Amino acid sequence: MTISFSSSKKISKEQLSILYNDVEWSAYTKDLRNLQQALEQSLEVLSAWDDEKLIGLVRIVGDGLTILYIQDILVLNSYQNQGIATQLMQQILKKFKNVRQQVLLTEEAPDVRHFYEKNGFQSCDKGSLVAFAKMN
Template sequence: MNFIVKEDKNIPVNQLEALYSDVGWTAYTCDLDLLQQACRQSLAIFSAWQEDKLIGLVRVIGDGLTILYIQDILVLTSHQNEGIATHLLQLTLEKYNHVRQHVLLTEEAPDVRHFYEKNGFTSCDKGELVAFAKMNA
């Protein structure tokens, strides 16, 4: 699989829409202006490109000093299980290696749990931490 990685928060809205729609993240695509603004205000975005097509993305928020949130990590369904998400996540963790807390919140699924555990994350239900979330509809 050949792709290039960019660290750039200014991603064309049509590329964002195609990627987020492909993976079914409709909560993001119902307001594309908000999604593009959220990307621009993120701490960092690492994106994978095949020619001029966005095929994957990791969006990072936080202060970059004491805490880092992996907000979004997604890859086109046609390119999943090719190592793209792992590559993007590892670039993120390397860049922010000095940050003490790397946090993410995701839905439960066996493949999701396996992915994050193989990348060094520990589920809060197995460790010493507890996690809480309050979601607005």
């Protein structure tokens, strides 16, 4: 298996549907046109491919100078625990290494916490940071 990476924001609705539904992020797939447009308007999208098959992606929003927000990072279940998400994250963090604020919001789970901490993120429940969110 040879994994390739692409920074193209042009990904078919079908490929996006398969990926997002596989990881049970169905809130995104209720409106695939909206999801596709969100990718196209993102600051950066880096996707992982096994030949012609979309197997993962990371999507970044923000200005790319003072702040970036990691909106989505996901990998097909059958490809998880193979370092693909780590490669996606490391490539993004390298590209935006000079951006002071690198932020994300996610659900609590031991494997999730471990993943982000090993990639240099600090949980806001530890240290002097505080986080707020308003979800509709």
